[in-house]
Amino acid sequence: MNRKTKWFSLSAVIIALIAVMLVSAFPHQQIATAGIDNGYTGKQAKYVFFFIGDGMGMPQVNAAEIFKGTLESDNKMHKGKLGFTVFPHQGMQTTHSNNTFITESAAAGTALATGQKTNNDILGMDATKTVKLKTMAELAKEKGMKVGIVSNVSIDHATPGAFYAHEPTRKNYYEIGLALANSGFNYFAGGGLLAPTGPKQDKPSVFDLAKNNGYKVVNTQEEFNNLSNQDSKVFAIAPKLAAEAAMPYDIDRGSGQVTLADFTKKGIDLLDNSQGFFMMVEGGKIDWSSHANDAATTVRDILAFDDAINEALKFYAKHPNETLIIVTGDHETGGMTIGFAGTEYETFFSKINKQDLSFEEFDKKIKTYRETVGAQYANLNDWLPILANEFGLTDITDYDKTRLNDALAASMVEPKKRTKDPNSSLLYGNYEPFSVTVTHILNQKAGIGWTTYAHTGVAIPVYAQGIGSELFQGYYDNTDIAKKIMNIMGVKQ
């Protein structure tokens, strides 16, 4: 041991001794940090925006920042800033459900909307499936505020549904639709409904019931443009929908199509009134593209989500002392990370900028190829120009070719005839094998890794700006977010 290290170990012992003395002298101060204080005595927020990026964990946010920096500058080390990552108050939330450390969106949405834990798959009810839990949106309505629910996935999906429905399973889409029609909320917007006439398509249409309850249901650009503050109950559906009644991924959005930001801006126009409003906006497809391990589609959907948040910031600039904006995720999806074994300390985000369609659109090309060319004549050489054009993938190694050939062969089997073996579920999950292999290879070359096709149990960042936002500093549970918002809004369960 040289003199320097000897000195260091001596100081370490002294510091440890001082720490032990301090802890024994003030034992209660340690315990005090364990409880979370959600109490609020300040001025109530009149306008509340709650933005939830489904599946949006720290890696997704961070990747979107690096990606934005790449778009803004050729300088590899330029990190872009998102509208919400510069919010003055930030914290972290744990997301576990009542029964698992890795939650799904119904339990997480219920926690965020009601402040209560429940089991996975249950929507707006307790774990026994007997008690309906009041949501902050329902409480805001009772208080006289106007209420808006916006999402780019179907409006009967788990996250938006958690704010107005109470069902033992999130899959009760028809019943969730009925709850929407009977909610009395002022604005539903974005995606459509998954089962508007029930699973057997034999029930009265939720759209008709909503109209009977005074909702103006619109699904064209012209009708959307003509909506005004005089329309007190609106269900606005995007004119063009993709799979599962969701809006298209932003990477696939044609010019002129309505965006999540457009729906948010319109919501502000419609909801603005002297009693205030509560609006929940979900970026729902960040989750879906993360499930599919498609980084380019994910970061572009986060940028579109950030555009929606910027609409709230414009409103905030006019009402800074009455507005609260919260941005968070409900859980992380995909086990995304920045850093891959093959790229070590380097990242090459400009590579994912070359991708110009989502995995979902690429899947369609594979389906057409399977139906027209088929397994017998399938050849990777047919695909190499497409991979170069649509994904910028030109530096394909022999190892990549092996993976691509295996995946192409797997994709040439009809989805219904595919046998589930452990290898294929590890390699491809439930996704189109060729598609997910292409995004894996591209993402890995960019320095992005994925560990799962499901969710993960890591803590999630929370960003807050405006009246009461200081309450969101620190490390707490997802249920605390709801309690804080309800206290700042001045509503009680």
Ligand SMILES: [Zn+2]
């Ligand atoms: Zn998910």
